[in-house]
Amino acid sequence: MYNYLKALHIIFIVTWFAGMFYMPRLFIYATEAGEKSETEKKILREQFAVMMKRLWYGITWPSAVLTLILGLSVLFHGGWHKTLFDAAGTWLLVKLIFVVFLYLYHFSLHRIFKQEMAGIYKYSSNQLRIWNELATIFLVAIVMLVVVKQSLSFVWGLAGLLLFVLLLMSAIRIYKRVRRG
Secondary structure, three states: HHHHHHHHOOOOOOOOHHHHHHHHHHHHHHHHOOOOOHHHHHHHHHHHHHHHHHHEEEEEHHHHHHHHHHHHHHHHOOOHHHOOOOOHHHHHHHHHHHHHHHHHHHHHHHHHHHHHOOOOOOHHHHHHHHHHHHHHHHHHHHHHHHHHHHHHHHHHHHHHHHHHHHHHHHHHHHHHHHOOO
């Protein structure tokens, strides 16, 4: 039973991340549609709104809920909760802290989604591109902690994560320059 719960947990993590990766892209496209003529802007934003609603309520939210339910099932059925505050469970505790921040990120996407559904476009496409990369950072941090566990020095892991963040931010800046032409 434990392995089935774990497999389902991983499947819903993947679908949840798919939603969190694509949703900010739709925010960006809807924001950039504001630069088009009124007719194009109206058509594009209506289409993006349909896509956002289907993605958010049909895939992303259900996956977030199932990830949480199945994650807790894996935590307790696997006995991981017993090691959470032991030295051997430090990696799991740090991972769960990242997961809490990931859910906060999810709620921030929900807030932006609600704003855009109300016709409020508060953020530039560049700000949304940067915000989009947070999901990638969480993914890298969580997967590294799960796979590498104890052999990963906290200091080296943090340094690697910071280096990864710097590379992502540099890539965004380069993209912005190339896009401007």
